Amino acid sequence: MAKSPDIRIKTSGELVILREAGKILAGIFDSMKSFVKVGVTTAEIDQVIESLIMKNKVGAAFKGYRGFPACACISVNEEVIHGIPGKRLIKDGDIVGVDIGIVYQDYYSDMAMTLGVGSVESGHQKLLDVTRQGLMRGISEARPGNRLGDISHAVQSYVESKGFSIVRDFVGHGIGRQLHEDPEIPNYGAPKQGPLLKAGMVFAIEPMVNMGTARTKVLSDGWTAVTVDKKPSAHFEHTVAITESGPVILTEK
Ligand code: MG
Numbered sequence: 001m002a003k004s005p006d007i008r009i010k011t012s013g014e015l016v017i018l019r020e021a022g023k024i025l026a027g028i029f030d031s032m033k034s035f036v037k038v039g040v041t042t043a044e045i046d047q048v049i050e051s052l053i054m055k056n057k058v059g060a061a062f063k064g065y066r067g068f069p070a071c072a073c074i075s076v077n078e079e080v081i082h083g084i085p086g087k088r089l090i091k092d093g094d095i096v097g098v099d100i101g102i103v104y105q106d107y108y109s110d111m112a113m114t115l116g117v118g119s120v121e122s123g124h125q126k127l128l129d130v131t132r133q134g135l136m137r138g139i140s141e142a143r144p145g146n147r148l149g150d151i152s153h154a155v156q157s158y159v160e161s162k163g164f165s166i167v168r169d170f171v172g173h174g175i176g177r178q179l180h181e182d183p184e185i186p187n188y189g190a191p192k193q194g195p196l197l198k199a200g201m202v203f204a205i206e207p208m209v210n211m212g213t214a215r216t217k218v219l220s221d222g223w224t225a226v227t228v229d230k231k232p233s234a235h236f237e238h239t240v241a242i243t244e245s246g247p248v249i250l251t252e253k
Contacts, residue, residue: 001009004195005099005174005182005184005195006181006182006183007174007181007182007195007198007201008174008176008181008201009103009185009198009199009200009201010176010200010201010202010241011200012243013127014107014176015200015202015241015243017097017104017105017107018107018109018176018202018239018241018250019241019248019250020086020104020105021058021102021103021104021105021108021109021239021250022109022111022239022250022251022252023248023250023252023253024056024058024093024102024104024109025100025102025109025110025111025224025239025251026111026251026252026253027056027253028049028053028056028100028102029098029113030173031052031072031252032045032048032049032052032100035048036090036098036115036117037090037118038090038091038092038117038118039089039090040089040090041085041086041087041088041089041090042074042076042083042085042087042088042090042096043085043086043087044085045072045074045085045090045098046070046071046072046074046085049062049071049072049098049100050063050070050071053071053100053102054082056102057105058101058102058103058232059102059103059104060101060103061101061102061103061108061109061110061179062099062100062101065101065179066081068084068223069084070084070085071100072085072098072100072101073097073098073223074096074097074098074099074228075096075097075099075224075225075233075235076088076090076094076095076096077094077095077195077232077233078226078227078230078231078232078233079097079224079225079226079233080170080208080210080216080225080226080233080235081095081097081099081112081147081170081208081225081229081235082099082218082223082224082225083097083223083224084221084223084224087180090117091117091120092117092118092119093116093117093118093119093120093124094112094116094117094118094120095114095115095116095117095120095124095128095232095234096113096116096117096202097112097113097114097115097117097126097233097234097235098113098114098115098131099101099111099112099235099237100112103132103179106177107176107177108173108176108177108178108179109235109239109250109251110175110179110204110206110237110239110251111238111239111251112206112235112236112237113132113235113236113237114131114234114235114236116128120174123211124211124232126162127164127209127211127232127233127234128234130158130159130162130164130234131159131164131207131208131209131229131234131235131236132210132236133158134155134158134159134187134207134209134236135155135205135206135207135236135237135238136155137154138141138151138152138155138205139151139157139238139240139247139249140154140204140247141153141154141247142197142203142205142214142240142246142247143197143242143243143246143247144197144198144199144242144244145196145197146196146197147191147192147193147194147195147196147197147202148183148185148189148193148194148195148197149189149190149191149192149193149194150191150192150197151185151197151203151205152179152185152186152188152189152190152194153188153189153190153191154191155187155188155205155207156187156188156189159187159207159209164209164210164211165209165210165211165212165213166187166188166207166208166209166210166212166214167187167207167208167209167210167214167216167233168186168188168214169215169225170206170208170216170225171184171186171187171206172184172185172186172187172203172204172206172237173185173203173204173206174201174202174203174204175202175203175204175209175239176202183195185203185204185205185206187206187207187208197242198242199242199243199244200241200242201241201242202239202240202241202242202250203239203240203242204237204238204239204240205237205238205240206232206235206236206237206238207235207236208234208235209233209234209235210227210231210232210233211227211231211232211233212229212231213225213227213228213231214227215227215228215229216228216233238250238251239251
């Protein structure tokens with residue numbers, strides 16, 4: 001059996017910093033969205049994000065992380081996560097996943113959303129809506145007395161009931177003084193299983209949902225994960241605190 005995870009409980013002071021970090025990150029998303037449009041490259045979107053990170057005087061958590069070369073992961077259509085910003089041009093109807101991590105007063109915040117550009121096919125729009133809603137279903141289970149599997153199961157059961165598939169190859173994570181802390185948070189699993197959830201835990205919950213097969217592969221750049229059937233994929237993420245009164249989404253304004 002695997003070693004039980006070391007899930008750090010944050011103090012109220014740490015939660016104040018994490019809430020501030022989350023507000024800043026949500027603000028960066030608000031300011032960035034209008035730049036995700038037809039005719040720009042993913043590298044240009046990353047430049048906008050880098051300038052917003054600098055303007056807010058926070059650190060770019062992803063840049064240099066295991067050698068990742070940019071501030072954001074930008075993953076278009078069949079790209080699931082970890083897309084490296086580059087020359088890819090955004091086209092009408094694309095769905096564009098943007099994942100940003102920041103560090104503020106030595107604490108990390110992590111958030112992602114997938115944006116539809118121009119006239120998005122209805123099936124692709126449904127993929128976005130179901131992924132966002134799947135995240136919210138998972139977040140609603142992030143409360144003391146539940147177990148980690150309750151979050152995982154809520155995401156999986158909702159997404160699969162809508163006819164989409166849950167990526168297994170990548171998972172969410174605890175977050176705080178480190179970008180990735182224990183536990184791993186799968187978006188699939190059985191209810192009432194796994195570690196007991198307690199107030200003070202902070203999780204980055206991040207379902208990745210595919211139109212077709214759940215299977216993914218990593219491209220030769222060593223980062224970009226794509227669907228093996230090249231069908232589209234969506235990704236939404238919030239950093240969430242578990243409190244006595246239930247889940248609190250930190251990455252919103
Ligand atoms: Mg994350």
